[in-house]
Amino acid sequence: MAGLGPETLVLSDDGAFQNSGLPVLLWRQGIAIEGSGNGADIIERRFVDHGWQGSWQNGIFTFHHYHSTAHEVLGIGRGHVTVILGGPSGQELTLDAGDVVLLPAGTAHRNLGASDDLIVVGAYPPGQHPDLLRGEPGERPDADQNIARIPLPEFDPVTGVADASDLWHT
Numbered sequence: 001m002a003g004l005g006p007e008t009l010v011l012s013d014d015g016a017f018q019n020s021g022l023p024v025l026l027w028r029q030g031i032a033i034e035g036s037g038n039g040a041d042i043i044e045r046r047f048v049d050h051g052w053q054g055s056w057q058n059g060i061f062t063f064h065h066y067h068s069t070a071h072e073v074l075g076i077g078r079g080h081v082t083v084i085l086g087g088p089s090g091q092e093l094t095l096d097a098g099d100v101v102l103l104p105a106g107t108a109h110r111n112l113g114a115s116d117d118l119i120v121v122g123a124y125p126p127g128q129h130p131d132l133l134r135g136e137p138g139e140r141p142d143a144d145q146n147i148a149r150i151p152l153p154e155f156d157p158v159t160g161v162a163d164a165s166d167l168w169h170t
Contacts, residue, residue: 006025006102006167007027008023008025009085009091011023014086017064018106019086019090020107023104024085026093027100028098029098029099031046032098034098039098040077042077043076043100043121044057047123050156050158050159051126051153051160052073053126054130057121058119060081060111060114060120062112064087064110065132066143068146069105069129069131070150071102071104071105072130073122074120075099075120076096076097076118076119076121077097079115079118080096080118081115081118081120082095082113105146105147106143123157131146
């Protein structure tokens with residue numbers, strides 16, 4: 001049911017991917033899109049209305065990657081996707097239309113397979129712009145410093161509630 005609080009997923013540093021000290025937040029059916037013509041547009045509008053910027057509609061890369069300069073919210077506008085979070089030995093989960101996942105900066109993610117009709121909506125907190133890192137040797141010192149400097153988002157991307165730091169219980 002839309003509007004329920006998020007599940008939390010705690011991921012460990014695997015050496016290549018830091019995976020942040022913050023949990024991943026997952027809202028199952030976080031944004032109601034059933035019966036809509038284009039769920040992606042509804043999700044994108046919600047993110048924008050709640051102060052998240054740089055929104056896009058596409059998919060998720062099929063290689064392990066992370067962002068050291070931005071937190072990222074992903075909403076499934078149509079279809080479904082199986083992702084792995086946390087690197088090669090991380091946690092697999094299937095995301096369906098209406099699901100929303102908030103990835104703290106440093107969280108590795110990869111598309112393991114998706115429906116042909118998949119549309120993902122992504123966005124970032126104001127002033128944050130994602131880099132694209134793959135867990136290559138030598139990335140960590142700079143990436144770890146970047147991640148440590150990233151401020152928490154001001155607003156919850158699903159509900160718009162101010163002081164989103166409460167989401168991560170900081």
